[in-house]
Each structure stands twice: as structure tokens, then as C-alpha cells.
Amino acid sequence: xxxxxxxxxxxxxxxxxxxxxxxxxxxxxxxxxxxxxxxxxxxxxxxxxxxxxxxxxxxxxxxxxxxxxxxxxxxxxxxxxxxxxxxxxxxxxxxxxxxxxxxxxxxxxxxxxxxxxxxxxxxxxxxxxxxxxxxxxxxxxxxxxxxxxxxxxxxxxxxxxxxxxxxxxxxxxxxxxxxxxxxxxxxxxxxxxxxxxxxxxxxxxxxxxxxxxxxxxxxxxxxxxxxxxxxxxxxxxxxxxxxxxxxxxxxxxxxxxxxxxxxxxxxxxxxxxxxxxxxxxxxxxxxxxxxxxxxxxxxxxxxxxxxxxxxxxxxxxxxxxxxxxxxxxxxxxxxxxxxxxxxxxxxxxxxxxxxxxxxxxxxxxxxxxxxxxxxxxxxxxxxxxxxxxxxxxxxxxxxxxxxxxxxxxxxxxxxxxxxxxxxxxxxxxxxxxxxxxxxxxxxxxxxxxxxxxxxxxxxxxxxxxxxxxxxxxxxxxxxxx
Amino acid sequence: xxxxxxxxxxxxxxxxxxxxxxxxxxxxxxxxxxxxxxxxxxxxxxxxxxxxxxxxxxxxxxxxxxxxxxxxxxxxxxxxxxxxxxxxxxxxxxxxxxxxxxxxxxxxxxxxxxxxxxxxxxxxxxxxxxxxxxxxxxxxxxxxxxxxxxxxxxxxxxxxxxxxxxxxxxxxxxxxxxxxxxxxxxxxxxxxxxxxxxxxxxxxxxxxxxxxxxxxxxxxxxxxxxxxxxxxxxxxxxxxxxxxxxxxxxxxxxxxxxxxxxxxxxxxxxxxxxxxxxxxxxxxxxxxxxxxxxxxxxxxxxxxxxxxxxxxxxxxxxxxxxxxxxxxxxxxxxxxxxxxxxxxxxxxxxxxxxxxxxxxxxxxxxxxxxxxxxxxxxxxxxxxxxxxxxxxxxxxxxxxxxxxxxxxxxxxxxxxxxxxxxxxxxxxxxxxxxxxxxxxxxxxxxxxxxxxxxxxxxxxxxxxx
Numbered sequence: 001x002x003x004x005x006x007x008x009x010x011x012x013x014x015x016x017x018x019x020x021x022x023x024x025x026x027x028x029x030x031x032x033x034x035x036x037x038x039x040x041x042x043x044x045x046x047x048x049x050x051x052x053x054x055x056x057x058x059x060x061x062x063x064x065x066x067x068x069x070x071x072x073x074x075x076x077x078x079x080x081x082x083x084x085x086x087x088x089x090x091x092x093x094x095x096x097x098x099x100x101x102x103x104x105x106x107x108x109x110x111x112x113x114x115x116x117x118x119x120x121x122x123x124x125x126x127x128x129x130x131x132x133x134x135x136x137x138x139x140x141x142x143x144x145x146x147x148x149x150x151x152x153x154x155x156x157x158x159x160x161x162x163x164x165x166x167x168x169x170x171x172x173x174x175x176x177x178x179x180x181x182x183x184x185x186x187x188x189x190x191x192x193x194x195x196x197x198x199x200x201x202x203x204x205x206x207x208x209x210x211x212x213x214x215x216x217x218x219x220x221x222x223x224x225x226x227x228x229x230x231x232x233x234x235x236x237x238x239x240x241x242x243x244x245x246x247x248x249x250x251x252x253x254x255x256x257x258x259x260x261x262x263x264x265x266x267x268x269x270x271x272x273x274x275x276x277x278x279x280x281x282x283x284x285x286x287x288x289x290x291x292x293x294x295x296x297x298x299x300x301x302x303x304x305x306x307x308x309x310x311x312x313x314x315x316x317x318x319x320x321x322x323x324x325x326x327x328x329x330x331x332x333x334x335x336x337x338x339x340x341x342x343x344x345x346x347x348x349x350x351x352x353x354x355x356x357x358x359x360x361x362x363x364x365x366x367x368x369x370x371x372x373x374x375x376x377x378x379x380x381x382x383x384x385x386x387x388x389x390x391x392x393x394x395x396x397x398x399x400x401x402x403x404x405x406x407x408x409x410x411x412x413x414x415x416x417x418x419x420x421x422x423x424x425x426x427x428x429x430x431x432x433x434x435x436x437x438x439x440x441x442x443x444x445x446x447x448x449x450x451x452x453x454x455x456x457x458x459x460x461x462x463x464x465x466x467x468x469x470x471x472x473x474x475x476x477x478x479x480x481x
Numbered sequence: 482x483x484x485x486x487x488x489x490x491x492x493x494x495x496x497x498x499x500x501x502x503x504x505x506x507x508x509x510x511x512x513x514x515x516x517x518x519x520x521x522x523x524x525x526x527x528x529x530x531x532x533x534x535x536x537x538x539x540x541x542x543x544x545x546x547x548x549x550x551x552x553x554x555x556x557x558x559x560x561x562x563x564x565x566x567x568x569x570x571x572x573x574x575x576x577x578x579x580x581x582x583x584x585x586x587x588x589x590x591x592x593x594x595x596x597x598x599x600x601x602x603x604x605x606x607x608x609x610x611x612x613x614x615x616x617x618x619x620x621x622x623x624x625x626x627x628x629x630x631x632x633x634x635x636x637x638x639x640x641x642x643x644x645x646x647x648x649x650x651x652x653x654x655x656x657x658x659x660x661x662x663x664x665x666x667x668x669x670x671x672x673x674x675x676x677x678x679x680x681x682x683x684x685x686x687x688x689x690x691x692x693x694x695x696x697x698x699x700x701x702x703x704x705x706x707x708x709x710x711x712x713x714x715x716x717x718x719x720x721x722x723x724x725x726x727x728x729x730x731x732x733x734x735x736x737x738x739x740x741x742x743x744x745x746x747x748x749x750x751x752x753x754x755x756x757x758x759x760x761x762x763x764x765x766x767x768x769x770x771x772x773x774x775x776x777x778x779x780x781x782x783x784x785x786x787x788x789x790x791x792x793x794x795x796x797x798x799x800x801x802x803x804x805x806x807x808x809x810x811x812x813x814x815x816x817x818x819x820x821x822x823x824x825x826x827x828x829x830x831x832x833x834x835x836x837x838x839x840x841x842x843x844x845x846x847x848x849x850x851x852x853x854x855x856x857x858x859x860x861x862x863x864x865x866x867x868x869x870x871x872x873x874x875x876x877x878x879x880x881x882x883x884x885x886x887x888x889x890x891x892x893x894x895x896x897x898x899x900x901x902x903x904x905x906x907x908x909x910x911x912x913x914x915x916x917x918x919x920x921x922x923x924x925x926x927x928x929x930x931x932x933x934x935x936x937x938x939x940x941x942x943x944x945x946x
Contacts, residue, residue: 158890424905469900
């Protein structure tokens with residue numbers, strides 16, 4: 001029953017999260033906003049309290065329902081169980097490694113190398129899979145439908161352009177997909193219990209929850225069925241113990257026991273008072289090691305944060321020309337302290353102008369959104385990126401406000417302009433498409449009209465660059481910093 | 482798009498019905514099906530023969546009423562330069578079998594590959610058995626040497642020692658004519674070639690206006706002329722305030738000089754094969770079994786001084802239909818038929834379209850705009866009276882959506898009207914002077930933007946309600 005509820009909730013949440021990434025379903029973004037790392041970065045207190053309370057009461061239910069990467073892994077594990085008859089066994093916890101990794105992630109973030117947390121944060125990791133692999137697949141399907149509709153004489157579906165937005169982000173998404181899929185098919189939730197920073201944080205919070213899985217020593221015959229069902233590899237059937245810190249509350253074990261010896265039960269109930277000490281929290285003393293590991297990790301990360309604060313430059317490795325960052329991001333500097341490169345904004349961008357950065361923001365800002373005007377420009381009537389961003393990295397702006405937000409400035413390079421290079425008499429395509437009339441055409445001695453940029457009016461939307469016929473562009477939008 | 486499918490289906494149905502006379506049946510329109518059809522037709526001992534008329538400049542010679550147009554040959558991989566030789570050869574063979582003996586090409590057709598194609602596929606026939614026409618690309622000639630180079634290259638490409646008909650291609654302004662043919666001396670050069678026997682007959686293809694025609698006829702002797710002639714460009718003798726090309730006037734001027742008229746664009750780039758729903762209904766009511774295209778074809782072929790009608794030969798249904806229309810038993814159009822046709826044209830002209838014939842001389846656009854495709858898309862709405870409007874029956878959100886979706890799906894983003902910078906390079910290449918590509922592009926861009934704004938406004942309006 002519990003398992004069915006968990007599966008039901010997980011399925012519903014997973015579908016909603018994916019639909020939102022694909023671009024279907026307006027109000028579904030709320031599930032992206034209650035992801036742990038985004039909520040932390042956005043200082044979303046309500047979401048944090050909710051996650052904390054749920055974890056303190058029910059254990060790491062988060063990892064089995066809300067986390068898209070967790071549910072994705074459960075799908076892989078389910079497939080491995082069905083097709084490869086996959087069974088699990090108790091494995092030692094890599095507790096020290098786990099907290100050192102957590103500390104390193106925290107350290108990297110504190111040093112402004114947001115790329116590292118972005119790489120391992122489960123929501124962002126899955127977000128890139130959804131943006132760069134799932135969305136194109138969904139587009140291909142909808143384009144096929146559009147083609148059929150067109151052929152039937154009822155053009156009702158807009159065809160979408162499918163292209164590789166960023167080789168880096170697409171490759172990272174693909175490698176993550178294969179890597180995490182491979183890990184989960186072979187070792188269950190090893191990623192969640194070793195690498196994942198969210199898993200580590202929740203393990204600390206939920207290592208002694210109110211409700212947790214426990215084995216009734218009187219009923220248990222030590223058959224090991226529960227151990228083999230446990231994808232978190234946290235049940236030791238011989239010792240009859242459960243490492244609750246690693247348990248993701250999937251309830252798969254409950255149905256596996258034929259004696260009714262394993263239960264999801266309240267700590268207060270103390271069904272097996274005699275076995276309490278060895279029965280739940282501390283198999284092979286992992287609980288203690290866990291605490292020790294966490295303390296070590298916390299110390300390392302505190303030291304690192306102090307070191308980072310001491311070195312004044314938060315972004316030591318930055319490219320020389322500043323990129324254009326999305327409206328509401330407050331520029332690249334602020335973006336890098338909030339963004340985890342889930343690329344949801346990239347998926348949602350209607351103009352197709354947001355792309356994951358390569359090195360434009362420096363090494364630390366890889367895969368974070370920047371504006372690239374080769375295939376589109378920032379739409380006058382669009383504020384999607386800010387509305388969808390769960391991290392608060394791109395703040396939601398009302399359309400009126402967004403239209404006034406300056407994200408870059410247009411620079412005109414006459415030497416590249418078709419009026420000079422192609423010998424044409426008229427162009428002015430940049431001015432024609434400028435929504436703020438920041439570009440005006442001024443006739444010069446040769447009777448040709450050349451564009452002039454009014455810096456005060458230009459918001460850097462890039463309509464001019466996108467519509468510029470020159471190669472290389474004669475009018476370019478550059479970042480403000 | 483719907484209309485397109487309907488015509489094709491109807492044409493197919495009609496063809497299948499009339500196919501017995503052609504000794505074959507259609508297997509559908511896939512390439513393999515077309516080839517099977519042509520192969521089957523080749524086994525027929527008694528193919529339908531096209532009507533032939535004597536050619537006055539060359540006594541004893543007869544020309545088929547239908548000529549093989551070389552501008553829209555079957556292509557591979559959607560690339561204009563990759564001609565489908567297997568299919569093309571079979572189409573030419575088909576034409577020859579049915580009595581076709583006039584083949585027309587030009588320097589620019591398929592970016593030069595059109596001439597090469599004829600050279601390769603016609604060499605198996607005796608040179609005297611067919612007439613080959615080629616053209617001097619007027620707008621590409623910047624010096625006499627250019628012209629010489631073009632002419633020599635053309636003979637090589639076509640693998641022939643002489644051209645039967647040679648034309649000054651697309652004469653459309655007096656200034657250009659004088660610059661190229663008089664000042665540069667290209668006309669003298671071509672007359673020399675005529676004396677040498679490398680050109681049998683010299684003529685011109687015409688895209689200009691009445692005064693220019695007058696100039697050409699007053700100052701020079703011409704063996705023949707190729708003009709754009711079709712019902713849409715036709716003007717009657719006493720017509721008040723005629724607009725457009727005034728093809729009727731041009732035809733009458735040539736006829737008065739006893740110059741045989743060759744016809745291009747008999748269907749105005751296919752417009753007359755589609756018309757619109759209402760016009761088709763009129764034609765169907767008058768002659769249920771005949772194709773829409775056959776009306777336009779019969780109209781031009783019924784003019785007594787029309788020698789040969791050129792038609793693009795890339796679609797089998799069209800070719801078969803044309804052969805049927807121009808068969809030996811051809812009888813000119815009579816008054817009731819003409820009246821029905823005029824009624825249909827009246828219905829069609831209620832909804833103005835961009836009169837692009839999709840000749841593609843404008844392509845490739847240096848800035849990537851898909852010019853003929855954009856016009857074709859626009860015309861599909863304009864011609865049927867289905868352009869979204871701010872009031873009246875076309876003030877419909879559903880129609881706006883269909884309009885925007887079909888634009889989005891028909892033209893890739895980088896090839897849309899918004900990328901036109903009015904550089905006017907297309908203006909030089911476009912043989913049509915009744916409209917200007919950049920002007921129409923700008924109109925279309927504005928119109929689409931307007932429809933989109935209204936669509937979005939209504940959409941968010943209904944969302945909040």
C-alpha cells in the first residue's frame with residue numbers, strides 16, 4: 001500500500017516535472033521550485049521547511065518522489081529487475097567519501113565554481129537530460145504530428161526547430177544519463193548515497209526520522225528477501241539492521257517480506273525495544289562514522305568557505321568579453337552564485353536565444369544560460385526564463401518591467417555592414433526590428449542610411465543582431481559587465 | 482495546401498479515367514511509379530500524337546504545339562542542380578514518342594545543368610529530328626566577351642553544332658536592351674553566328690512593356706518571339722485601362738508583323754492550374770471531366786498565331802494532361818467555353834495574389850530568404866480569400882492560428898520575410914515588373930506581424946477572461 005502510494009506520487013510528480021521541461025503545462029513549474037538545491041539558492045523558506053519536516057518525519061521520501069533523478073533511477077532499476085533479474089545486497093556505506101564530496105561541492109560553490117555543484121545536483125543533472133535529450137525527442141514527435149496535420153490540410157501544430165543548443169551541455173546530459181543509468185542498473189541508489197549532495201544533506205537530516213524501516217527480530221527468519229529488494233543497499237538481513245541514513249523510503253522491502261517482519265514504523269512505538277540499538281540506525285557502526293564523516297566534511301567546507309571569502313575574486317577564471325545574461329539575472333556575477341544549470345530556462349525560451357554557456361562566464365559558469373543571437377532574439381512579449389527559474393537566479397519580471405531591463409548593449413561595426421561589404425544601397429534591417437527604437441538610420445554623404453545606436457534606449461534584446469544580414473554580424477549585442 | 486491536394490487527386494482521377502487512350506495506367510505518383518508508367522507507355526505501338534503546325538521561318542518544318550520546357554526538370558535531393566537523369570531521359574523519350582520536337586532551355590536553367598541535360602539526353606536522336614532553343618542571359622552579359630563565352634559554352638553544353646532557335650533572354654527594359662545588344666554589339670555578334678549557320682533563327686524572350694515591343698519590332702527583323710501569354714495577362718482589343726503585361730496587345734503586335742508567337746508561362750507558373758475553389762467550381766460545372774490546367778492551355782493554343790506552347794515537364798500528371806490537351810484532334814476554344822473560362826477567371830481575380838510564377842530567377846537570395854516559397858504560401862491564403870482580417874468573416878482566431886502555423890511550418894525561421902533587407906538584387910533578376918519582390922516581402926512581413934500580434938492579444942485576452 002505504502003509502496004503503491006509512493007509509486008503513484010512519484011509517477012505523477014515525474015510526469016509533471018518532465019512535461020514542464022518539454023514545455024507543456026503552464027502551472028506545473030511548482031514542482032521544480034520545491035527541489036532542495038533550487039529552494040536553498042532561492043531562499044525559498046516554505047519549501048525548505050516542508051522538505052525538512054517531511055524528511056524528519058518520514059525519512060528521505062524526497063529522494064523517492066520529488067527528485068526527478070531519483071525517480072529516473074527507479075525506472076532504470078525497475079527495468080533491471082524485470083529484464084535482468086537484478087537483485088541487490090548490503091554494501092558498505094562510503095560515508096567519509098560521501099561527506100568529503102559534499103564538502104568539495106560546497107567548497108566549489110563557495111569559490112564561484114558553480115559548474116561543480118551544477119554537475120552533480122540531481123535536479124539540475126536531470127534538468128539537462130530533460131532539456132537536451134527529452135525535449136528534442138518530444139519536439140520530433142510533435143513535428144511528426146505537425147507534418148501529418150499539414151499534409152491533411154489542417155496546419156494546427158507549430159513545428160519546432162530541433163538543434164544542438166550546446167555541444168557541451170548535450171554531451172554532459174548524455175554522459176550523465178548513461179553514467180547514472182549504469183550506476184543504478186548495477187548498484188541501485190549508489191549515486192544518491194555517495195555522490196549526490198542532496199542525498200547527503202537529507203541523510204544527515206533523516207538518519208533518525210520519526211517513521212523508518214525497521215526489522216522485527218522476533219519475526220525475521222533471516223531469509224534475506226528484503227536485502228535483495230533494497231536498491232539503496234542499506235538492509236543487512238543477517239545482522240537484521242537497516243542503515244536508515246541511506247534508506248530512500250521506497251518501501252520496496254515491505255512487500256518482499258513473507259513474515260511481516262519488516263515494517264515502516266514509528267520510533268515512538270518501539271516495537272522491538274530490545275533490538276533498537278542494533279536494529280535500526282547503526283549497522284556496523286555506520287551511524288557514528290556518518291556523524292564523524294559529516295563533521296569532517298563540515299569542517300573542511302567551513303575552512304574552504306573562509307578561504308574563498310578571503311580571496312576577493314569570486315570568479316577567478318573568467319573570459320575576457322562579458323556574455324549577455326538573461327533579463328532578471330542581474331548580470332553574470334549574480335547568476336553564477338544562484339544558477340545550477342538545470343537549463344529549464346533554456347528549454348522554456350521561446351525565442352530560442354538562451355543557450356548553455358561554454359566558457360563565456362569562465363570555467364565556473366559552464367552550461368549556465370547566456371543569450372546567443374544566431375538563431376533568435378529575446379522576445380519583446382516573453383518573460384518565460386524568469387518565470388520558470390526555480391533558483392531565483394533569473395528573477396521573475398513582469399512583462400512591462402522586463403521590457404525596460406537592460407541586459408546588453410548593441411555595438412555597430414561598420415566595417416562588417418552589408419552597406420559597406422556587399423555594396424547594397426539599402427538595408428536598415430536592424431533598425432526595422434528594434435522594439436525600443438534605439439536604432440535609427442542616418443543618411444550620410446554616400447546617400448546610404450547607416451544605423452546609430454542610442455545606448456539609453458537599447459535594452460540588448462538582440463533583435464538587431466538576429467536580423468543583421470552581415471556575416472560576421474555588423475551589429476552585435478555585448479554584455480554590460 | 483488542401484486545394485493543392487484536391488487538384489492533384491482530381492487530376493489523378495481524371496487521368497485514370499482517360500488513361501486507356503494513352504495505353505497505360507498510373508501507378509501513383511512516386512518516382513518508381515512514374516518510371517513504370519513511362520516504361521509501359523514505351524511499349525505502346527500507337528501513342529497519341531501531338532498536333533503539329535508548320536513553322537513559317539523554315540518552310541517544310543512542322544513544330545509540335547507543345548514544347549518541352551527546360552526550366553523545371555525533375556530533380557534529385559531537392560537540389561536544383563541535381564537533375565534526375567533517369568527520369569528526365571524517360572520523360573524526353575515520352576515526349577518524342579508522342580510527337581514532341583521542340584526543346585527549350587536557357588543558360589540559367591538549373592544553374593547551367595539544364596543545357597547539359599539536353600546535351601546528354603538528346604544526342605541519341607538525329608539532330609534534324611528536333612528543334613533546340615537556347616537563350617543569351619541578357620542580365621549576366623557585361624561585355625561582348627561575356628556573350629561570346631556564353632554562346633560557345635552553350636553549344637558545348639548542349640553538344641550541338643547549331644541552335645534552331647536562339648533567343649535574347651528576358652528582354653525587359655529598353656535601357657538594358659540598348660546597353661547589351663546595341664552598345665556592346667551582342668546583337669551583331671549573334672547575327673554573325675546566324676550567318677555562320679550556328680543559329681538558324683533569331684528571336685527574343687520578352688518580359689517588357691508595349692513601347693519596348695514597339696521598339697524591337699520597328700528596329701529589327703525577328704524570326705519569332707517568345708512571350709509570356711496566358712489568360713491572366715491577356716487583354717482584349719478594346720479593353721479599357723488594361724493592367725499587367727497586356728499580353729493580348731503584344732500578341733496582336735507580333736501577329737500584325739507575321740511573327741510566330743511561342744508561349745511561356747501559359748499557366749502563369751501553375752496559378753492557372755489551381756486558381757481557387759470558386760473558380761474551379763465554375764470550370765467543373767462546365768466540363769466535369771477536364772483538368773483546370775487544360776482550360777488555360779486551350780485558351781492560349783486557340784490563338785491562331787501561337788506556334789508552340791512551352792510547359793514545365795517535371796510532373797507526370799501535368800505532362801500526360803498536356804499531351805492530351807494538345808493532341809492531334811485539338812479544336813480551338815468556342816464561345817461558350819471561353820465564357821465559362823472568363824467567369825472562372827472573374828471569380829479568381831476577386832482575391833488578388835502576388836503574381837509570382839516561381840521561375841526562381843531570384844534565387845538564391847543572398848540573404849537566405851525563400852522568395853517563391855513565401856509567395857506560394859501567402860498566395861494559398863490570399864487566393865482563396867482566407868487572409869485573416871480584423872473584421873468580417875475572416876476575423877477568426879482559428880484562421881489566424883492556421884495562418885501562423887502554416888507560415889511557421891512552411892518557411893524556416895532564417896528564410897522568412899523578416900530577413901529581406903530590400904537589397905533589390907532580386908529585382909534585377911525577376912522578369913515580372915507588375916510587382917516588386919522587396920515591396921511584397923515587406924508587406925507580407927508587416928501583415929504576419931500584425932496577425933501575430935492580434936492572435937497573441939486575443940489569446941491572452943481569452944485566457945484572462
